Amino acid sequence: MMRLLRHARQVKGRDVLKAAGLLTGAAAAVPVLTAGAVMGVDAVLNHNRRKRRAPNPGTFHAQLEDSNLSIYTSGGELYDDMIQAIESAEKSVYLETYIWKADEVGQRFMDALNQAAERGVKVFVLYDGMANLVVPRSFYRQFSEQVRVYRLPVVGKRFWVGPLRHSGFNHSKILVVDDSIGFAGGYNIGSLYANEWRDTHVREIGAGVWGLQHAIAQLWNAAHDPEDQIEWVAPRAWNPEVIVQANLPVQLVYPIRNTYLKAIARAEHRIWITTPYFIPDQQILQALVAAAERGVDVRVMVPKTSNHVVADWVSRGFYGQLLDAGITILLYSASMIHAKVATIDGEWSTVGTANIDRLSLSYNYETNVEVTDPRFAAEMEKVYAADAEHCEELSSPEWRDRHVMARVVETALVPLRPLL
Known part of the structure; x- marks a missing residue:
């Protein structure tokens, strides 16, 4: 009799666990299925949606004691000034971006970076692997041999050692030229972003550029051997009016x-x-x-x-x-x-x-x-x-x-x- 009771409890316990597992699975499926349905309906509704040009409030400027700042709300004006800065570079160019489209805007940046490297400028490029999976690899094979390139992998080699440190998308969009002029903001690289999205970028000429350069160097150096590091540069001011705040998962810094x-x-x-x-x-x-x-x-x-x-x-x-x-x-x-x-x-x-x-x-x-x-x-x-x-x-x-x-x-x- 006792044996039968123990067996009954075990069967009941397994049934409870099985039922709990089914309920948990069903609960987890609800948001996933709902998200899928929402995306499906949105795809149908957007199929024939007319494209619209984004409003352009203009470009705004502020002169501080040790910094000259410009606020861009037009991708076209921003890209022109970024390309001009690359074309004027004498020592170094550091570009970090999330999405880089293989269109006419993307090609302008590719050509400008290659030309800078071929005239002796040190050029470092960092971009995200996951965000650009749909961009043909042939586009990125255009880089000159003189351009140093790091495609942040979808999953880092040391992911299983430290998941938080070796994951995370490279969502930054930064350009630093000659350690003296820096751009940062929401604009990715592509025609879509220039014409149809309202975004904001800032250009800084002054002491705060050091923070942008340092953020790029930290990510690059963490993924490269000692002989392939970006050299440290001294900041122009200890406590500038413009401060760069950079999330660096590789250092667990947010x-x-x-x-x-x-x-x-x-x-x-x-x-x-x-x-x-x-x-x-x-x-x-x-x-x-x-x-x-x-x-x-x-x-x-x-x-x-x-x-x-x-x-x-x-x-x-x-x-x-x-x-x-x-x-x-x-x-x-x-x-x-x-x-x-x-x-x-x-x-x-x-x-x-x-x-x-x-x-x-x-x-x-x-x-x-x-x-x-x-x-x-x-x-x-x-x-x-x-x-x-x-x-x-x-x-x-x-x-x-x-x-x-x-x-x-x-x-x-x-x-x-x-x-x-």
Whole structure:
């Protein structure tokens, strides 16, 4: 009898475990299936969507004590100035990018870099392997033998030794020429980004360029032997007005998230943020809510429809909490807005490559330029105001009245938040 009871308990226990396993698998499948369905519907809807040229607010400038800063909102103007800087290079060119298309814009950069290397300039190029899987390898085989190239692998050779250190996308977009002029921001390289996306890049001529060069050198040197390193250069100033914050997974260093948290905590009057993908962790979210509750004018500008529909739906899951806290949500409708910028209290600003999501703040290689200066902040506010003219402000009643199926999709996608 005792043997039969033990056997019955074992069978029951296995059934419970089996049932639990099935329930867990079903729960995990729900967000994946929902994401797939959302992407399928979006593909159908976008099939015949008309392409639109992105608005161009202009190019803005600010002269600081030891830095000359320019804010680009036009890919065409930015690419022209980047190419001109490469063509004028005398000693060194460092280019780091995420996506590099094999189109006419991509070819311009390829030709300029090869020509610089062939006239004796040291040229280093770093780009992401995963982001460019669809770009023909034949395009990258055009590099001159004099150009030093590092394609960040999809999975690092030492991934199993340290997954966090040897993974992460190379999401930075940086150009440094002769250690004296630097560009950083959201623009990838390609015609699409020049014409159809609204993005923001900054050019710095001054002491802050050292931080951009150093960020590239850290990534390159971690992947190369001692005899193949980028040489250290001395900074021009110990504490420049322009500071570069760079996420470097290979060193387990992620300062950009803390930079945002500190700046938001200091805000007294206004926090204006633009990001293409808004999927904040709880600390970022609570910091913004707390700022709004103490009377700060918090505005978050996002695309009405981005190029990643799943990210859009995951982001919408936060809208109710933001609206309840009195945060203004601006939906940019003129085109895809890809800018990753913020300005606070007319004093502090950042322009860079990091989105306000977990991938950017806790996983990827990212580079943001941080400027604490009212002259630069004033120009950033002009850009924000120009972009706001192309936005629809989301109201709380409107959001509360959305279709019940929208609520279902948002809820089903909540488990994806830590992954995006």
